[in-house]
Amino acid sequence: MRLLHIDASARFAGSRSRQLSKRFIDRLRQDIPGLQVERLDLAISTPRHVSELQSAAMYTPDAEKSPEMWDAIRESNNLCAMLLKMDAVVIGTPMYNFSVPSVLKAYIDNIVRVGVTFVPDGGTYKGQLAGNRLLFITSRGNDYGSGADMHGLDWMTPALKTTFGLLGIPDPEFVDAQPMQFAGSEARDAAIARAEAEIDVKASEWARVVEVAVLP
Numbered sequence: 747m748r749l750l751h752i753d754a755s756a757r758f759a760g761s762r763s764r765q766l767s768k769r770f771i772d773r774l775r776q777d778i779p780g781l782q783v784e785r786l787d788l789a790i791s792t793p794r795h796v797s798e799l800q801s802a803a804m805y806t807p808d809a810e811k812s813p814e815m816w817d818a819i820r821e822s823n824n825l826c827a828m829l830l831k832m833d834a835v836v837i838g839t840p841m842y843n844f845s846v847p848s849v850l851k852a853y854i855d856n857i858v859r860v861g862v863t864f865v866p867d868g869g870t871y872k873g874q875l876a877g878n879r880l881l882f883i884t885s886r887g888n889d890y891g892s893g894a895d896m897h898g899l900d901w902m903t904p905a906l907k908t909t910f911g912l913l914g915i916p917d918p919e920f921v922d923a924q925p926m927q928f929a930g931s932e933a934r935d936a937a938i939a940r941a942e943a944e945i946d947v948k949a950s951e952w953a954r955v956v957e958v959a960v961l962p
């Protein structure tokens with residue numbers, strides 16, 4: 747199983763989303779021998795924002811791309827190639843201003859590519875990540891869970907579902923650690939314990955599915 751482990755928090759020490767995504771990967775490593783993990787830290791290797799030239803290159807057939815266009819689209823091509831060879835992706839991310847951090851948005855703008863990660867298919871599109879597993883581990887200062895007062899302000903979950911649905915994964919998995927920063931220590935500790943428990947269950951479930959898939 748080839749897995750891509752992405753983190754997006756600007757924080758390193760003390761980042762909840764980083765701690766939780768690492769916990770998931772550590773659990774999986776224990777349970778899945780031979781697990782191959784590639785790492786992409788978006789706070790360190792932040793993809794470039796889409797430029798005018800890159801945007802033009804995205805919609806220009808390969809045979810007609812200028813050398814400058816190939817240069818402008820190289821990083822995006824590399825990120826797409828990396829993603830397309832994976833069986834599973836785990837993304838640890840905070841909520842920033844009701845949505846995803848800009849480094850994660852920059853990544854998404856580089857990997858959502860017509861003809862590459864989703865292709866035209868009889869009047870609609872076929873996502874090239876279909877069949878892959880995708881888990882978002884998010885941390886949020888407030889609580890946006892179903893029933894919470896701020897539920898309707900969570901713009902990250904629908905945006906991520908819609909975007910990765912286009913790539914073939916309409917129902918990604920989520921573990922949301924909430925509320926964090928803006929809650930008292932009791933509610934925060936309870937939220938972390940809940941997220942850790944969910945992560946442990948998910949890791950066991952992923953390992954079981956892999957075990958079944960490789961059995962003769």
Ligand SMILES: Cc1cc2nc3c(=O)[nH]c(=O)nc-3n(C[C@H](O)[C@H](O)[C@H](O)COP(=O)(O)O)c2cc1C
Pocket residue numbers: 755756757760761762763764839840841842843844845885886887888889926927
């Ligand atoms: C720039 C910035 C914007 C934020 N915006 C929100 C927000 O809109 N809603 C919210 O609940 N928390 C918000 N927070 C709080 C973070 O989501 C929360 O602290 C989270 O745990 C950070 O993740 P990390 O611990 O992995 O860094 C924001 C934090 C920062 C730094």
